[in-house]
Amino acid sequence: MKTSSIPNHDExxxxxxxxxxxxxxxxxxxxxxSTTGCCGGAETEIPPASYGEKxxxxxxxxxxxxxxxxxxxxxxxxxAIASIxxxxxxxxxxxxxxxxxFLAARQLAGTGRVIGVDMTPAMITKARANARKGGYQNVExxxxxxxxxxxxxxxxxxxxxxxxxNLSPEKPRVLHEAFRVLKPGGRLAIADIVATQPLxxxxxxxxxxxxxxxxxxxxxxELRALLAAAGFTRIDIALKEPSRALIREWTDDPRAGDFxxxxxxxxxxD
Numbered sequence: 467m468k469t470s471s472i473p474n475h476d477e478x479x480x481x482x483x484x485x486x487x488x489x490x491x492x493x494x495x496x497x498x499x500s501t502t503g504c505c506g507g508a509e510t511e512i513p514p515a516s517y518g519e520k521x522x523x524x525x526x527x528x529x530x531x532x533x534x535x536x537x538x539x540x541x542x543x544x545x546a547i548a549s550i551x552x553x554x555x556x557x558x559x560x561x562x563x564x565x566x567x568f569l570a571a572r573q574l575a576g577t578g579r580v581i582g583v584d585m586t587p588a589m590i591t592k593a594r595a596n597a598r599k600g601g602y603q604n605v606e607x608x609x610x611x612x613x614x615x616x617x618x619x620x621x622x623x624x625x626x627x628x629x630x631x632n633l634s635p636e637k638p639r640v641l642h643e644a645f646r647v648l649k650p651g652g653r654l655a656i657a658d659i660v661a662t663q664p665l666x667x668x669x670x671x672x673x674x675x676x677x678x679x680x681x682x683x684x685x686x687x688e689l690r691a692l693l694a695a696a697g698f699t700r701i702d703i704a705l706k707e708p709s710r711a712l713i714r715e716w717t718d719d720p721r722a723g724d725f726x727x728x729x730x731x732x733x734x735x736d
Contacts, residue, residue, distance in 0.1 A: 522543035584609065635682070
């Protein structure tokens with residue numbers, strides 16, 4: 467019998483692209499990264515607005531964006547920690563249907579620009595339709611991988627990302643790319659899933675667990691080291707312990723919340 471091993475990079479990317487492409491084609495919100503529900507069909511007892519509020523969004527945030535922008539795929543609210551300033555260029559890694567991009571544009575109030583990058587064609591199509599629906603003139607969406615961003619060097623003031631970097635099989639490349647495109651003085655404001663203890667082998671090798679934002683989580687100490695190696699300073703990783711209850715609903719393994727937790731992460735390019 468074949469011994470289970472961690473899927474290779476192409477297997478992970480293919481699975482994630484197919485999974486989130488299917489999500490983009492489906493209606494419904496508030497399922498988080500559940501392996502079987504609107505992110506595939508899971509039944510959940512969490513109403514959409516309640517789920518968003520549990521992640522740190524306000525009712526005003528949830529009502530301010532075009533319908534269909536919030537697919538319930540986040541694990542926190544990176545916009546809340548971003549301190550967005552007028553005229554800035556903001557980049558969202560793994561922008562999905564555009565939810566955080568539109569909230570960022572709302573704070574920019576017609577100034578600056580917002581760029582969303584996503585590797586899933588169906589998500590880009592959905593996000594562009596949402597931008598047209600909402601009349602966002604300073605928001606654009608680009609098809610691309612966050613390991614090789616279609617963005618110029620030193621052109622971005624702020625990078626957002628929400629529960630996406632954990633999905634990448636090449637996190638050092640993601641962080642080096644983020645550092646490359648940031649201007650000196652630029653910063654990261656990220657919500658993501660991190661590991662607080664080493665994951666069991668069955669979580670790291672199961673594609674469903676990786677796609678549910680659990681199996682690819684990096685240990686907090688390792689993430690801090692990766693950010694520093696990419697050149698970032700003033701790194702802060704704030705764990706959100708209440709998120710463990712939500713995470714337990716994302717996979718068929720109720721232990722997931724024992725190993726991983728949502729975190730709000732900030733770092734700077736000096």
